[in-house]
Amino acid sequence: MKLLAVPSLRAKYLQYVRTIAETSLHWDTLGPFVAQCRALIEKEVEADTRKLSTFEAFQAAASDSPNERTIGRGMSLRQFIEQRRAFLLQRTAK
Secondary structure (H helix, E strand, O other): OOHHHOHHHHHHHHHHHHHHHHHOOOHHHHHHHHHHHHHHHHHHHHHOOOOOOOHHHHHHHOOOOOOOOOOOOOOOHHHHHHHHHHHHHHHOOO
């Protein structure tokens, strides 16, 4: 049996997803953690001679700026978090 096919279990699951999106999946919560991690590994990323992308791409991906343009592929962590949060809140709307 698929658990999300059971209406009561699906409702409970969506309630949990909404709670997580509202309380934890927010840049105000995650931004300081990303900044702390960025500061912790920044020198190692810059010195890495075998990295898959440039140091500038790392800086753009881990930027605090909401409008930072990433170099190459993808979006910044902030853009991903903000878009994912908006999607989950819209998807789990009552």
